[in-house]
Amino acid sequence: xxxFSFIIGIIGNVISILVFASPIGTFKRVVKKKSTENYxxxxxxxxxxxxxxxxxxxxxxxxxxxxxxxxGAGAVMQFIYVTLFLIYAPKDIKVKSMxxxxxxxxxxxxxxxxxxxxxxxxxxxxxxxxxLCAALTIGMYASPLSVMRMVIKTQSVEYMxxxxxxxxxxxxGVWAAYAxxxxxxxxxxxxxxxxxxxxxxxIIYVLYMNKETTIxxxxxxxxxxxxxxxxxxxxNARHGRRRRGN
Numbered sequence: 001x002x003x004f005s006f007i008i009g010i011i012g013n014v015i016s017i018l019v020f021a022s023p024i025g026t027f028k029r030v031v032k033k034k035s036t037e038n039y040x041x042x043x044x045x046x047x048x049x050x051x052x053x054x055x056x057x058x059x060x061x062x063x064x065x066x067x068x069x070x071x072g073a074g075a076v077m078q079f080i081y082v083t084l085f086l087i088y089a090p091k092d093i094k095v096k097s098m099x100x101x102x103x104x105x106x107x108x109x110x111x112x113x114x115x116x117x118x119x120x121x122x123x124x125x126x127x128x129x130x131x132l133c134a135a136l137t138i139g140m141y142a143s144p145l146s147v148m149r150m151v152i153k154t155q156s157v158e159y160m161x162x163x164x165x166x167x168x169x170x171x172x173g174v175w176a177a178y179a180x181x182x183x184x185x186x187x188x189x190x191x192x193x194x195x196x197x198x199x200x201x202x203i204i205y206v207l208y209m210n211k212e213t214t215i216x217x218x219x220x221x222x223x224x225x226x227x228x229x230x231x232x233x234x235x236n237a238r239h240g241r242r243r244r245g246n
Contacts, residue, residue: 005181009066012174013073019167020051020074027084034088041085041097043143048078049104050136056113057129063182130186141172141194148204155211162205169198 023044030036051074058067082101086094112132116125144165151160172194179188 005178006066008174008178008181012171012178013066013070015167015171015174016070017073019164019171020047020077022164022167023081027081030084030088036085036089036093039085041082041089041093042100044078044081044085045097045100045104046136047140048075048082048101049109050133050140051075051078052105052109053112053129053133053136056116057126057133057186060116060126060129061184066178067187126186130184134186134190137190138193141168141190141197144168144197144201148201151204151208155208157205157208160201160205165198165201165205168194169202172196172198 026039030039051071054071055068055075058064058071061067082097082105086097086101089097112129116129120128144160147160151157172191175191176188176195179185179191
């Protein structure tokens, strides 16, 4: 059973790193244009906090190697994203973001680590850090709810990237399965919620993908149907005038 859970954990590592790597294209664009444009720094700052806390959780948990590896890699990648964001953000946004980094990624994270190691003992350490990690992960999985609402409202999947939704779905499912085998509720509960929300995203995508295509086709048909007859009418009128003139 332990070996099977290890295999699932390895698969979870690969999928999670793919999810963490998804903003690479965004930051290539940021570096190329030397501007963060309309991108927001908050998702990267909060994900840096989440991966850092999960890394700490994995260090506290016996047999938590796979939790450490995936979240350690994620924390490094998020740190790079946050650094690039701070370099290329406009001055006012840069100042606000730096304050947020100082509060969350330095102050709050440092406080949690210090209090956990100095003031809390035994299994309570794992409980407190696990609850914090679970809460942050649920927040991460719940963040696309506003996008889902927009898709339903506009009947367009333009702002719901399929592959990101798909990998979040896979990520939640694999880590929920891993949690069942290692009997870890702090990993299991948020990822089970993520699996359900990921499933909902994919269902919504399938439902509205076809509607968006139908709307585009009907608009194109409308444009084709209206324009040519009027053009033909103008040509016929000109030919008629020429004939009468002759």
